[in-house]
Amino acid sequence: MEGRLPDEVLFRIFSFLDASSLLHVAQVNKYWNKVAESEPLWRNLCRRKWSFCTFSHRCPGAQTWKQYFLKQTRQERWMASAKPENFVYKAAVGNLGILGPMAYLSGSGPTMDEEKSIICTVSSKRMLFAWDVQEGTMIWSSPVQQSSIMHLATLPQMHLAFTVDLKGAIKVWNCRDEDTLATLIMSQACLSLEAFLTKDDPFLMVGTCEGDIYTLTVPELKTVSKVNAFKYRVDLLYCSPDKRWIFASGTHECILPKVFFTECLLRPSEGRTPLSLSLPFSSCCRACWAPRRTNRVTLMFQRDALKKTGFTTLDLTTEGTGGRTFIQVHMESPIWMGVSDGNTIVFESGPYLFLVSISGHLLQRFEYHDKTICNLWVDSLHVLTTSVDDSLHVYMWEEEGRYPYLRSCCHLEHIGSDQTPSCYVPKAICDNKSIVCVVSRIRESSILVMYSLNM
Secondary structure, X not given: OOOOOOHHHHHHXXXXXXXXXXXXXXXXXXXXXXXXXXXXXXXXXXHHHOOOOOOXXXXXXXXXXXXXXXXXXXHHHHHHHOOXXXXXXXXXXXXXXXEEEEEEEEEEEOOEEEEEEEEEEEEOOOEEEEEEOOOOEEEEEOOOOOOXXXXXXXXXXXXXXXEEEOOOEEEEEOOOOOOOOEEEEOOOOEEEEEEEEOOOOEEEEEEEOOOEEEEEEOOOOOEEEEEEOOOOOOOEEEEOOOOOEEEXXXXXXXXXXXXXXXXXXXXXXXXXXXXXXXXXXXXXXXEEEEOOEEEEEEEEEEOOOOOOEEEEEEEEEEEEEOOEEEEEEEEOOOEOOOEEEOOEEEEEEOOEEEEEEOOOOEEEEEOOOOOOEEEEEEOOOEEEEEEOOOOEEEEEEEEOOOOEEEEEEEEEOOOOOOOOOOOOOOEEEEOOOEEEEEEEEEOOEEEEEEEEEOO
């Protein structure tokens, strides 16, 4: 240990270590500690674990990437080990109308750095609500809109919410003021929304009933580009975690999904068609980008006249030849139905939850619900299932071995105290500190059930 390696050599060696090993070598001596504490090493660990983590996503009070990593890991472990009695239960009842789409405006996770979990919900009363999950209270509501709100998207990094109503009015809200930050009236019905933040600027993409994709600035809603992608409506619009690709599709049987190179939509060239590739799978009904394989997209589609559900996974690359760029695609064998994370697919069938590899091998099977699973929600860290009896189960992704696997964490029986079955499909979302579920036990109004982790 008396010999001293150059900083660059020691840094290179340490770059192959995991977090636990890096913490251990930092205790050897002052010189090793200095190298092991360097920001680039811990930033790389963050990106290795959370590929969607960016420079702007620092936790309040976390001054270094090491502190960021340790705080996020600690919060994930708390959620993974939580029991029902570790949650504080709150329920919002009253004249809320039927609650539809919901999304986090702020919260705890690699893309959300706030101590408070704030969610937005759309109501059938033509209003947008914001809720403090830990307090279980409504903290803001929009004025009653002229038309029903159909779609909702949020940009947690900027605390912004975006809505589209039945008449095609796109609005930007900061969920603090009564007035919108911007409003854009479209001449076409808008059927899909996707908000995302690049390293330079935020953008909003809108898919319309006439097959157009609009790219808009945020918050001004100024048009950057307009592309006619299909002859029919754009029902699905998803940006990849690294913001390099845009997946677009419609559910019409004559539509082949397309993947666009995002840069071509954000910075269009006059007279040039945006770079895109059609995927040979019609009747696509869902798609997911893999958080840890940012060029990998998984499609669910109808395979034949019998409407059997098929599933395929594709890897995208670009190749430049002769001054031109092409998108290339590599396909895995199609299998069943579900959503993907890396090399795995999770899907429900009846009361069961299955995890399979993209080559079709069964990895795990879970049976925690007595009745049919009616809603499945997946992000890069969590999987939530809700059943028709209003029970809810929490899983978390674990990274060990060749494939990620699911860890069963917590089962919440009969969401809330009332055991009356829900009239509508219960829906749930979560972050590292909270779980939010909408149940509707009467046809005229919903209940917003909020669980916050008592840490």
